[in-house]
Amino acid sequence: MDLNTIERDDIGPAADSAPAPAGTAKKVFVKTYGCQMNVYDSQRMTDALAADGYVATDAIAEADLVLLNTCHIREKAAEKVYSELGRIRDMKAERAAAGRELLIGVAGCVAQAEGAEIIRRSPAVDLVIGPQTYHRLPDVLARVRGGEKIVETDYAVEDKFEHLPQPKRAEVIKRGVTAFLTVQEGCDKFCTFCVVPYTRGSEVSRPVAQIVAEAERLAEAGVREVTLLGQNVNAWHGLGEDGSEWGLGRLLFRLAEIPGLARLRYTTSHPRDMDDELISAHRDLPALMPYLHLPVQSGSDRILKAMNRRHTASDYLALIERIRAARNDIALSGDFIVGFPGETEADFEATMELVRQVNYASAFSFKYSPRPGTPGAEMTDHVPEAVKDERLQRLQALLLKQQQDFGTSLVGRTIGTLIEKPGRQAGQKVGRSPWLQPVIVDEKAGEIGDIIQVRITRTGYNSLFAELA
Ligand code: SAH
Ligand code: SF4
Ligand code: F3S
Numbered sequence: 001m002d003l004n005t006i007e008r009d010d011i012g013p014a015a016d017s018a019p020a021p022a023g024t025a026k027k028v029f030v031k032t033y034g035c036q037m038n039v040y041d042s043q044r045m046t047d048a049l050a051a052d053g054y055v056a057t058d059a060i061a062e063a064d065l066v067l068l069n070t071c072h073i074r075e076k077a078a079e080k081v082y083s084e085l086g087r088i089r090d091m092k093a094e095r096a097a098a099g100r101e102l103l104i105g106v107a108g109c110v111a112q113a114e115g116a117e118i119i120r121r122s123p124a125v126d127l128v129i130g131p132q133t134y135h136r137l138p139d140v141l142a143r144v145r146g147g148e149k150i151v152e153t154d155y156a157v158e159d160k161f162e163h164l165p166q167p168k169r170a171e172v173i174k175r176g177v178t179a180f181l182t183v184q185e186g187c188d189k190f191c192t193f194c195v196v197p198y199t200r201g202s203e204v205s206r207p208v209a210q211i212v213a214e215a216e217r218l219a220e221a222g223v224r225e226v227t228l229l230g231q232n233v234n235a236w237h238g239l240g241e242d243g244s245e246w247g248l249g250r251l252l253f254r255l256a257e258i259p260g261l262a263r264l265r266y267t268t269s270h271p272r273d274m275d276d277e278l279i280s281a282h283r284d285l286p287a288l289m290p291y292l293h294l295p296v297q298s299g300s301d302r303i304l305k306a307m308n309r310r311h312t313a314s315d316y317l318a319l320i321e322r323i324r325a326a327r328n329d330i331a332l333s334g335d336f337i338v339g340f341p342g343e344t345e346a347d348f349e350a351t352m353e354l355v356r357q358v359n360y361a362s363a364f365s366f367k368y369s370p371r372p373g374t375p376g377a378e379m380t381d382h383v384p385e386a387v388k389d390e391r392l393q394r395l396q397a398l399l400l401k402q403q404q405d406f407g408t409s410l411v412g413r414t415i416g417t418l419i420e421k422p423g424r425q426a427g428q429k430v431g432r433s434p435w436l437q438p439v440i441v442d443e444k445a446g447e448i449g450d451i452i453q454v455r456i457t458r459t460g461y462n463s464l465f466a467e468l469a
Contacts, residue, residue, distance in 0.1 A: 028054040029063035033080065034071025036267065037229050038108055040180040042069045045107065045134050047167045052138040060091070065103045065141070070110035072195050074369035081110050082121065089124035103144060105129060109199035113373075116151045125149075131185075132156050132201060135163035155201050161210055172221035177420060177449045178432065179223045183211050183251070184230030189270060191297070192308045192375040193337060193368060196231050203231075208238045208246060208254070215255050224449055225263035225289075225418055225432070226255065234269040234278055249277030256287040262451055263418060263434075267293045268335075271311050271319055283326035290327055291361070291435045294320075295335035299354030300347035303340050306379075313354050320358055331361030331406065331435040338395055339368040339388030341379035348391050355398055361406040361435055363399040367392050407437065407459040414469040415439075417454045419446045431466075438463040 028049050032042040045067065046056050057063055066088050071077040085104070092102040105127045106118050112130035119125050126144045129137060130153035140150050161182075172179070186201045187194075215226055230236055233248065240246035241254070252264055264287045271294060281288050294316075298304050301312045323330055336351060355363075367388040370377040410433075417431035417439045424430075429446070431439040431454070439454060445468045446452040454466035 025055040026053060026064040027057040027062050028065040028067060029057050029060045030067045030069060031060075031084070032069045033077060034069070034073065034108065036180050036227065037182055037185070037231070038069050038071060040182050040229055041108070041131060041134060042067075043167065043175065043180075044164050045069070045137055047165050047171065048134060048137050049141075050168070050171070051165045052141065060088075064101065065105060066091075067105040067107055070106060070108035072109035072113045072199050072371070074366065075371070076369070078110050078113075081106065085122040085125065089122065092124050103127070103141070105141075107131070107134070109195065112153050112199040113195060115153045119149055119151065127151075128153065130154075131199070132160060135160040161206055166214065166217055169217075169221045172218060172223065177223055177418065178225040178227070179218045180227050180229050181211065181214055181218065182206070182229045183248075183266075184233050184236040187231040189232065189272075189310075190308060192306065192379075193297075193340060193371065195371045195374060198373060200231055203235055205236045205238050208240055208251065211238075211251065212254065212258070215258055215261060219258045219260035222260070222449055224260065224451065225265070226261060228252075228255075228264070228266040230266075231268065232270045232273060233266045234273040234275075247275055247277050249275065249279075249281040252278075252281050252285055252288055256285055261287065263287055263289055265289050265291065269294055271296065271309075271316050274319055274323070279323055279326045282323060282330060289434045289436075290330045291333065292323065292330055293333040293335075294323075296354065297335060297337050298340065298343075298347065299351035300343070301350075303343055303347050303350075306342060307337075307340060308375075313350065317354070317357060332358055333362045334358070334360055334364070336363065336365040336395060336399075337368050338365065338391040339383035341368070341376060341383065342381040343368075343383055343391075348395075352395065352398060355395070355402070359406075360399060360402050362403050365392060365395050365399060404459070406435075407464060410456045410464060411458060412456065414453055414455050415466075416451050417441065417466065419448050419450045419452065421448060430463075433464060440465045441467070 030042045030046055032038050068081055068084060070081045088104055095102045103126045104124055106125055107129045111128045115128060118128050126149055127140055128151045129140060132155045133152045136152060140152055144150055184205050186203045187197045188203045190197050218226060236248045238246050240250060255264055296316050297307055297309060299313045304312060415433055417433055419429050419431045421430050423440055427443050428440055429443045431441055433439050440463055441454055453469040455469045456464050456466050458465045
């Protein structure tokens with residue numbers, strides 16, 4: 001599965017759970033849009049609702065509560081929510097005719113950005129809850145069941161992570177041997193195209209002890225690989241167990257000490273927050289996987305400035321050089337925006353040139369989408385849609401070629417693979433490479449949770465085929 005895809009609407013339920021005892025328990029269906037942090041948040045909301053008596057279901061028809069965990073990053077992402085709400089509204093009406101209730105909740109970044117406007121546009125919605133108040137979900141639901149409509153989008157003063165229940169061990173086991181763990185949330189960078197500082201609030205780091213305790217719980221339940229999450233994950237900092245200020249590099253070393261945790265990753269990082277300690281971790285910490293998602297957005301200094309990225313293309317290239325000097329087999333991934341206001345053909349060509357120089361193992365590229373309330377949307381020199389389309393096509397062709405070349409370069413090599421789940425075809429299991437590619441192996445090659453050495457035999461479209469080395 002593609003871990004970085006934004007606007008993903010095929011994630012389905014955040015988690016499924018044991019069947020309800022004799023049809024008594026209330027059921028919740030959660031649909032997740034957007035980034036990995038939403039996937040994590042959906043799990044935490046499911047955990048909070050489980051403590052409140054709700055059982056998760058992946059059949060929307062059975063649900064007493066439908067919760068959409070939404071994404072506001074691009075217009076398309078936000079609009080999907082309203083078309084989905086239209087469908088659910090019809091379901092709710094049918095239910096009401098049959099005398100059964102269906103509650104509809106909207107969470108996530110659209111909830112935070114649009115608040116009460118959502119209920120105005122979609123009156124069937126019962127509750128709107130922003131990312132900073134998920135721990136209040138059970139209370140909010142109690143009031144909703146009492147007939148109120150609720151919009152809860154303030155920035156809570158209490159620490160939501162202190163109040164969100166941890167998942168039961170059985171639930172962690174069901175979710176698999178890889179897990180997300182949010183360590184940092186929010187953003188103070190205010191890139192001029194981006195809604196995240198408005199939807200997630202300002203940068204907050206979770207305390208070391210909280211993170212370690214959560215990682216230990218995951219490891220005890222059999223999780224082998226943890227991906228630390230944050231909108232600016234490498235801006236994470238905290239007071240360490242030794243009384244000194246830690247950065248993400250130091251935290252990674254600490255987490256690597258937890259028995260059972262064999263692999264660590266972090267995403268998404270900002271080029272300005274890659275410090276020496278974090279770069280050294282890539283050299284000195286075997287558990288840290290040699291894969292780094294480091295968005296640059298554009299290769300043109302003029303556009304980078306207009307985007308308020310506060311780094312130049314050559315800053316970025318110099319940084320990549322330092323990272324590669326620390327760990328030469330590191331694979332890079334990035335995010336790109338084409339057609340930012342004022343982008344000329346020469347600016348776009350500078351992006352193509354940067355991509356050629358870096359040589360990415362994977363990447364995500366998007367057409368610029370003006371977002372309400374951001375400075376970018378106020379700019380006047382918008383690029384015509386057809387030009388954006390054409391540039392995106394050229395960029396994606398280059399990125400796809402690089403991704404395929406990277407896969408091909410692995411053929412014949414022996415690599416570590418974490419066995420994750422049964423394959424789609426009988427007789428196969430699917431593992432995960434250090435560089436996040438799915439690795440298809442014979443089912444007898446290892447048990448789920450094993451990290452085995454395999455030789456890559458050939459590449460698939462988005463995956464690798466391998467045999468036991
Ligand atoms: N926190 C992450 C970004 C999250 S958004 C970071 O700082 O890297 C993921 C990606 O969506 C961004 O890197 C950017 O490439 C893209 N994106 C954000 N806003 C966008 C917009 N208005 N139009 C098009 N793409 C956008
Ligand atoms: Fe958005 Fe920029 Fe913050 Fe990333 S660093 S979340 S792109 S404002
Ligand atoms: Fe989307 Fe919010 Fe994530 S806008 S990308 S769900 S932080």
